[in-house]
Amino acid sequence: MSEELLKVLKSAGLDILSCMHCGTCTGSCPSGRHTGLNTRRVIRDARKNRATVLSDDALWLCTTCYTCQERCPRGIPITDALLELRRLAVREGFMRPEHRRVSEMVLECGHAVPLDEETKKKREELGLDPVPDTVQKYPEALEELKTLLKTCKFNELAAEK
Numbered sequence: 001m002s003e004e005l006l007k008v009l010k011s012a013g014l015d016i017l018s019c020m021h022c023g024t025c026t027g028s029c030p031s032g033r034h035t036g037l038n039t040r041r042v043i044r045d046a047r048k049n050r051a052t053v054l055s056d057d058a059l060w061l062c063t064t065c066y067t068c069q070e071r072c073p074r075g076i077p078i079t080d081a082l083l084e085l086r087r088l089a090v091r092e093g094f095m096r097p098e099h100r101r102v103s104e105m106v107l108e109c110g111h112a113v114p115l116d117e118e119t120k121k122k123r124e125e126l127g128l129d130p131v132p133d134t135v136q137k138y139p140e141a142l143e144e145l146k147t148l149l150k151t152c153k154f155n156e157l158a159a160e161k
Helices: 005-011 039-047 051-055 067-071 078-091 097-109 117-125 139-151 154-158
Strands: none
Touching: 005 039, 005 051, 005 078, 039 051, 039 078, 051 078, 067 078, 097 139, 097 154, 139 154
């Protein structure tokens, strides 16, 4: 990676250098109880400017519940730093296949999980409009969203590299 991780994080207002490695983030992480996410290790690797942190699958296991950030005794914006690391990872071409597929769905139909016929039927049975007021209901809004995503080069970021 051409840029140092710490510099990029710091320029985004995410100073992680004050971490004292107490482990509160990892110990309180609900996702970490069920996955291989070790928040403290990810932050440590970013602090040490290990570019491997960007290709680490654990980076994508965070559910962004902000529990670690709320409980950090030093007030480090941990979740925000993880999100910034994800942004950097995507820019460098690292993205889990599952996230890539979700991105493709957003590019295609404006939603990570598009409505299928079964869901539309269930909505009707509940007395709801089969298609909620989203871009799936308004084709012109979907086209505007697609234009916005292309303008932001989201399609390029989501593409396989």
